[in-house]
Amino acid sequence: MRFDNFSFGCLRIDGSTYEHDVVIDRGEIRKRRKAPSKQFREDFGHTPLSMDEDIPWKCAWLVVGTGAYGRLPVMKEVKREAERRKVELLILPTREAIEVLKKAPEDTNAILHVTC
Numbered sequence: 001m002r003f004d005n006f007s008f009g010c011l012r013i014d015g016s017t018y019e020h021d022v023v024i025d026r027g028e029i030r031k032r033r034k035a036p037s038k039q040f041r042e043d044f045g046h047t048p049l050s051m052d053e054d055i056p057w058k059c060a061w062l063v064v065g066t067g068a069y070g071r072l073p074v075m076k077e078v079k080r081e082a083e084r085r086k087v088e089l090l091i092l093p094t095r096e097a098i099e100v101l102k103k104a105p106e107d108t109n110a111i112l113h114v115t116c
Contacts, residue, residue, distance in 0.1 A: 003098045008068045011114050024110040025056035032111060048073035051081060056109035062087050063101055065094030065112035072113040
């Protein structure tokens with residue numbers, strides 16, 4: 001997978017541009033459906049990553065890009081579930097997450113936030 005560019009609100013992967021959060025699940029890219037997490041928005045001041053979302057757990061490594069300024073909250077339940085499943089969870093600002101993904105082993109999935 002080739003990451004060509006990332007700027008606030010825009011991510012380019014393998015020649016395709018995404019202007020929304022993405023989930024990378026075993027090489028497939030799809031839009032992050034964050035609606036299930038919106039119920040927690042007031043608690044965090046931002047829609048967090050919650051267990052109510054379709055998280056791509058079938059991996060050894062899960063990289064979460066928390067946005068240009070690192071503001072995407074990841075709920076404690078997600079961190080606990082990663083530990084329970086023995087999935088190494090890396091939570092980094094999206095630019096840093098992309099650098100990790102460029103070198104990551106094949107058994108790595110990701111959730112990348114493209115704004116704040």
